[in-house]
Amino acid sequence: ACGGPSTGGGGPAAVPEVDYSGVQPAKEITWWTNNPGSSETVSRQIIDAYQRANPGTKVNLVTAGATYEEIAQRFQTAQAGGGSQLPDLVVLSDVWWFRYYMQRSIVPMDPLIAATGIDTADYRQQLIEDYRYDGKLWALPWARSTPIFYYNKAHWQKAGLPDRAPATWAEMAEWGPRLQAAGTGAQKAYQLPALADYAGWSFQNNLWGEGGAWSDEWDVTCDSPEAVRAVSALQNAVTSGWAGVAATDGTTDLGAGAVSATVGSTGSLVTVLDAARFDVGAGFLPAGPVAGPVCPTGGAGLGIPAGVPPERQLAAAAFAKFLTSPENTVLFSQATGYLPLRTSADTGPLLAETPLRKIAIDQLDRTRTQDRARAFFPGADQEIARTCANILNQRADVQGELTTLKGTLTRIFDTDVKPNI
Ligand SMILES: O=P(O)(O)OC[C@H](O)CO
Numbered sequence: 001a002c003g004g005p006s007t008g009g010g011g012p013a014a015v016p017e018v019d020y021s022g023v024q025p026a027k028e029i030t031w032w033t034n035n036p037g038s039s040e041t042v043s044r045q046i047i048d049a050y051q052r053a054n055p056g057t058k059v060n061l062v063t064a065g066a067t068y069e070e071i072a073q074r075f076q077t078a079q080a081g082g083g084s085q086l087p088d089l090v091v092l093s094d095v096w097w098f099r100y101y102m103q104r105s106i107v108p109m110d111p112l113i114a115a116t117g118i119d120t121a122d123y124r125q126q127l128i129e130d131y132r133y134d135g136k137l138w139a140l141p142w143a144r145s146t147p148i149f150y151y152n153k154a155h156w157q158k159a160g161l162p163d164r165a166p167a168t169w170a171e172m173a174e175w176g177p178r179l180q181a182a183g184t185g186a187q188k189a190y191q192l193p194a195l196a197d198y199a200g201w202s203f204q205n206n207l208w209g210e211g212g213a214w215s216d217e218w219d220v221t222c223d224s225p226e227a228v229r230a231v232s233a234l235q236n237a238v239t240s241g242w243a244g245v246a247a248t249d250g251t252t253d254l255g256a257g258a259v260s261a262t263v264g265s266t267g268s269l270v271t272v273l274d275a276a277r278f279d280v281g282a283g284f285l286p287a288g289p290v291a292g293p294v295c296p297t298g299g300a301g302l303g304i305p306a307g308v309p310p311e312r313q314l315a316a317a318a319f320a321k322f323l324t325s326p327e328n329t330v331l332f333s334q335a336t337g338y339l340p341l342r343t344s345a346d347t348g349p350l351l352a353e354t355p356l357r358k359i360a361i362d363q364l365d366r367t368r369t370q371d372r373a374r375a376f377f378p379g380a381d382q383e384i385a386r387t388c389a390n391i392l393n394q395r396a397d398v399q400g401e402l403t404t405l406k407g408t409l410t411r412i413f414d415t416d417v418k419p420n421i
Pocket residue numbers: 036093094095143144145146198201265266267297298299300
């Protein structure tokens with residue numbers, strides 16, 4: 001992960017709303033994706049079906065990066081080149097779409113939704129409403145996730161633990177040393193997700209459970225006593241020896257049997273199940289002492305660049321409609337573990353085949369909107385990851401680090417956000 005380009009600017013003019021009536025959709029479009037959850041094969045399968053259903057139409061899938069950050073870098077570079085360099089449809093993660101909104105580089109989806117007859121009421125509302133700002137929708141949901149708690153059932157059994165995820169982090173703090181002492185062969189009972197891989201995302205769970213947050217609306221609150229308590233608990237888990245910090249990917253470490261549990265995206269579910277030579281367990285994210293939802297949503301949506309002609313925007317929206325249809329969201333979910341987006345989708349066979357998929361779907365009812373300082377502040381995720389690395393890997397002082405982070409995030413708001421909203 002990397003910080004990405006700065007979006008500092010002087011409050012660019014709003015993107016003019018396009019009237020799509022009378023516009024003929026282009027016959028060929030280009031879609032940039034980073035294939036989250038190893039989704040290239042299923043994406044190509046859906047494209048083939050689209051081309052068969054719409055003879056004479058072509059969709060070019062371009063793997064425009066391996067991560068959300070790489071695809072974003074390339075998209076930013078393409079902005080400078082104008083319409084001929086730009087894709088017609090682009091994958092944007094939860095921490096990127098708002099930047100594009102601030103840069104006025106994506107169009108509002110509402111007129112395209114109307115023009116293509118997308119039934120927004122049938123999308124899971126938590127997953128579509130995330131993209132609403134200033135009264136408009138700026139993306140459609142696509143590879144959407146929640147984090148879930150993954151564990152190795154054999155290790156759990158060896159430690160004499162009940163076959164479930166811990167209900168609270170306090171319970172995990174009791175189970176951690178028992179797992180660590182049980183001779184499971186794992187290096188660590190619990191692996192914190194790789195910090196560069198969105199520590200800012202999954203640690204919202206820990207902060208919210210203690211009554212803290214990275215921010216409250218636009219106010220940065222990451223140095224509050226509650227946040228300090230939450231991050232101190234993470235540091236204590238590491239210093240007391242039962243928790244480690246993933247170097248590259250906690251779910252890979254779990255799949256390899258190197259750790260007994262981790263928190264990771266539901267979009268990694270199929271990859272974990274394919275890798276694991278043991279029974280994988282999964283559950284909701286553990287709660288903290290403070291009541292209320294403790295789980296964020298995450299993952300990626302689809303945006304349409306402002307810099308391409310209306311014909312291409314319209315064709316991109318028509319393809320996005322197909323890509324997220326009830327049938328195709330089930331196909332995509334089956335191949336990856338990402339959430340089925342549509343309430344009318346028949347998830348019965350999916351759940352019968354892999355009951356673990358139900359965890360993320362059920363957990364959706366317990367989600368909370370992400371903190372703006374993480375999702376809306378350009379580069380904040382990387383700053384949070386750096387701070388967490390200092391605290392968890394270098395054992396730096398929690399209060400001091402979080403106070404410094406507050407200064408950094410507040411500067412990002414003042415410079416890169418405030419002038420653009
Ligand atoms: O790995 P994903 O696709 O579930 O995304 C996780 C985070 O939301 C990315 O910011």
